[in-house]
Amino acid sequence: MKKKVLSAMLCLTMVASLAGCGGGSSEPASSGDDAAVATEAEEAAPADDSADDAAEETNDSGEAKTYKVGVSIYQFDDNFMTLYRNEIESYFKSIETDTEKYDVTIVDGKNDMATQTEQINTFITQGMDVIILNLVQTSSADALIDQVVAAGIPLVLINREPLAYDADGNTLDEQYAGILDNDKVCYVGADARQSGTFQGQIVLDLPDKGDINGDGKVSYVMIEGDPENIDAQYRTEFSIKALTDAGVEVEQLVDQVGNWDTAKGQEIAASALSQYGDQVEVIFCNNDGMALGASAAIEAAGRKVGEDVYLLGVDALDECQEMVANGTMTGTVLNDHVAQSHTAVDVAVQALHGDAIDNYYWVDYVMIK
């Protein structure tokens, strides 16, 4: 598989310009191949400057051209992805013009791969002009990508990065593994290593560096998201790595999967606090949804964030930003759903216009403490 490190680096610049200009399109350097693809796609979605094109752009009654957009979200019942999908919908509305409209269909994958596969098949049958896909299972990416590519529909993957696997089915610990090796397929996301590192950095910046009881080590509870998800894997690994890289000794008391879910976060934190009591110094949650649950458990256990325990999340949901401001949460990391959704939509529109797209678009996380 071809590596795309260089193109990913180039994309960083593109993302900055896409996010900055909102709706503007930025033109990646196009190779001969890209140009060929653009020409093919232009035949399907012509530019405005010929009489024939104009006829296809608008219907007989002179109405605007409407593009059909299919969006499948892994699960509607997810705090962060709800913000993300609402922003996709409203941003598509906001960039409509007199001549270009978007008919956006958003469906719930219900955290079930069979359901989502069916939805993608339906999108193909319905002749969607572009598909935006938040995978239920990244390990099923190859098969779905192949189907969409075979149907000639551009595909924008979001939030759950498809990974490459070795012959034994283990994930390759490598982010830019080039499995999206196709001119009409891309991934828009954020590098979860950065969010994990920021969580660790927030702890390092505390006066006691997380060692509340002064016993020379940071004793922590880790509450993980969906273990198949690279965001969960990297946040778990890199939050702790930031501490150990800085020479801080750590002790893991509990590491359990909460699947991004508030109720599960509460359950895990409650049982960790009752089992380990004052030994628990830091609770790392892979997302804010679970941190909200952990916060309820902390309160129920009569503990106080900032005094006898620290609490970290990721996403920067509004309620968690307020909690950080009033001290009931130690810190979180902004997972920028606005920049990510706008980038995904901008890239989808570029693809609809037959413009060349790159394979990876990255949006930065921001530390909130």
Ligand code: GAL
């Ligand atoms: C993460 C986010 C989680 C959850 C997950 C779904 O990036 O932090 O809250 O939404 O995506 O894949």
